[in-house]
Amino acid sequence: MTTTHRAAPRTRVVRIGSAVTLLTRPRVLWTGAALGLLTLAVCVATLTTGRLGIALADLPDALSGGATGVDAFVLDRLRGPRLTVAVAAGAALGVSGALFQSVTRNPLGSPDVIGVGPGAGAGAALVALFLPAGVPVVLGALAGACAAVLLVYVSTGTGFRNPGRLVVAGIAVAAMATALTQYVVYAVERDQATVLSAYLNGSLTARSWDDALVIWLVLLVTAPAAVLLARPLALSEMGDTAAEALGVSPRRTRGRAVLLSVVLSAGAVAAAGPVAFIALTAPQIARRLTGATGPHLALSALTGALLLPLADLAAQRSPYLSDLPVGIWTLGIGGLYLGSLLVREWRKGAL
Secondary structure, rough: EEEEEEEEOOEEEEEEOEEEOOOOOOHHHHHHHHHHHHHHHHHHHHHHOOOOOOOHHHHHHHHHHHHHHHHHHHHHHHHHHHHHHHHHHHHHHHHHHHHHHHHHHHOOOOOOHHHHHHHHHHHHHHHHHHOOOOOHHHHHHHHHHHHHHHHHHHHOOOOOOOOHHHHHHHHHHHHHHHHHHHHHHHHOOOOHHHHHHHHHHHOOOOOOOHHHHHHHHHHHHHHHHHHHHHHHHHOOOOOHHHHOOOOHHHHHHHHHHHHHHHHHHHHHHHHHHOOOOOHHHHHHHHHHHHOOOOOOHHHHHHHHHHHHHHHHHHHHOOOOOOOOOOHHHHHHHHHHHHHHHHHHHHOOOOO
């Protein structure tokens, strides 16, 4: 049973049964609803527009299993898996970035800082260089991401508990992984280099339902842990002393949050490649839309689930740049966002 009552001006306490209590604000709820509707609109546009788009009137029947002919092929092979992966990978990257930024207390932090994306790229590159052509680069990407994170974990001497050491070690590992990737791209044959380059930029082309299953399973497994971490993270942002006084262990919370961030990011990389900037920008956009403090994990997930499909829609429908991987579009979105942020801070006199 769910009950709701006012706890303070502009704040609501939502109780789900007797075990779960959520403190939220109407602005957060309205923002989440708006993000959800926008994501739904982008999904509909992805499935219905373009040369092979499903007619809008036929879409409900197609989604309920009644698609035939070209519509069935588009939904089952071309756009359905691609869209499903985009939504889930975007949500995973949004939550991953929110966790990492909350832990490091750095708005410019993201899992790529500790080498997840570059490590995935290096792993995929090594598979392309040394293993038979039938071995999927996704396996190499996942192994590379895990190896990079493990190397960072060991080299800090304190695991994931010291954000400062984590960032420094991550930058070093990311630099080495990037150098290795560039060497492999230079060394492999031209055809392999073309395929590898597309993957390294983040690509949703030729996604399958197996890719969708992987990333959605990652989301379902990590969602309960993320919900349980939301309150300790919010308290930890008040400072270690205040958090400990309220019964929260900041070091344990940071370790769990970084581990969860890595799992989410690695899952997204396995499904869509190392897509840039979603993990960085989604949490910041969510925070600015609500104007409130805290990690905002749910809104970061919704923002990421909107940004990546939106970038992929642009990648598919652009008349001149339709062959570009979606990661190049997200680089453009992230660059524009960072540019506007720098201009805003400069006008405030903060720079």
